[in-house]
Amino acid sequence: xxxxxxxxxxxxxxxxxxxxxxxxxxxxxxxxxxxxxxxxxxxxxxxxxxxxxxxxxxxxxxxxxxxxxxxxxxxxxxxxxxxxxxxxxxxxxxxxxxxxxxxxxxxxxxxxxxxxxxxxxxxxxxxxxxxxxxxxxxxxxxxxxxxxxxxxxxxxxxx
Numbered sequence: 001x002x003x004x005x006x007x008x009x010x011x012x013x014x015x016x017x018x019x020x021x022x023x024x025x026x027x028x029x030x031x032x033x034x035x036x037x038x039x040x041x042x043x044x045x046x047x048x049x050x051x052x053x054x055x056x057x058x059x060x061x062x063x064x065x066x067x068x069x070x071x072x073x074x075x076x077x078x079x080x081x082x083x084x085x086x087x088x089x090x091x092x093x094x095x096x097x098x099x100x101x102x103x104x105x106x107x108x109x110x111x112x113x114x115x116x117x118x119x120x121x122x123x124x125x126x127x128x129x130x131x132x133x134x135x136x137x138x139x140x141x142x143x144x145x146x147x148x149x150x151x152x153x154x155x156x157x158x159x
Contacts, residue, residue, distance in 0.1 A: 042108035045115045045142055048149035049103060052140070053121070056091050057101035064091060069143060069152045077157045087154075096127035113144040 007028050048067070055064035065088055074082040074090075082090060106119035118139040125132055141153040 042117075043110050043115065045108035045110060045117050045149055046106050048142060048151075049106065049108075049117045049119075049140060052151060053101040053103060056094070056123075057098050059092060059094075059098065061088055061092055064088060067150055069145070069150050072152060072154070074154045075156070094123070094125065096125035096132075099124040099126055099131065115142045115144075115149065116140065117142065 009028050052064065052067050054060075055067060065084075068084060068087070070084060072084040072087060074087045076082075101121065101123050103119045103121050106117060108115060108117045116139055119137070121136050121138050123134045123136075125134065136156050136158065139155045140151050141155075142149040143152045144150075
């Protein structure tokens with residue numbers, strides 16, 4: 001139901017034994033009815049993010065390269081930025097056996113041909129016989145090129 005003004009009718013309050021009325025509203029009152037938010041659609045942004053996760057988990061450099069923009073920048077708080085080539089090299093050099101890469105709490109927003117996805121990336125690796133989950137918050141900025149989403153900027157407060 002869309003929001004808007006509506007009228008609520010309050011019946012007259014009862015009259016007490018001494019002839020007085022209790023305090024309170026009576027008669028017609030205009031109230032603002034809450035609106036129903038339009039359904040949210042990520043327009044394929046979360047699927048694009050999951051494709052990035054999948055390419056990293058399979059160490060598929062060719063697929064990962066196709067998912068990031070030529071002028072891609074990876075910014076981690078307190079560290080020098082990585083350009084596209086340095087990021088691809090870093091993804092290929094993840095230590096240990098990558099068991100999975102996934103995201104939790106993923107939220108997507110779109111404005112025209114730009115979108116953002118934020119959440120927590122969880123990389124599960126087997127390192128020296130031990131399974132470790134590495135969790136990093138992130139925000140990826142996507143741009144739409146040729147009808148598909150590619151990552152333009154990746155931000156993380158830490159590695």
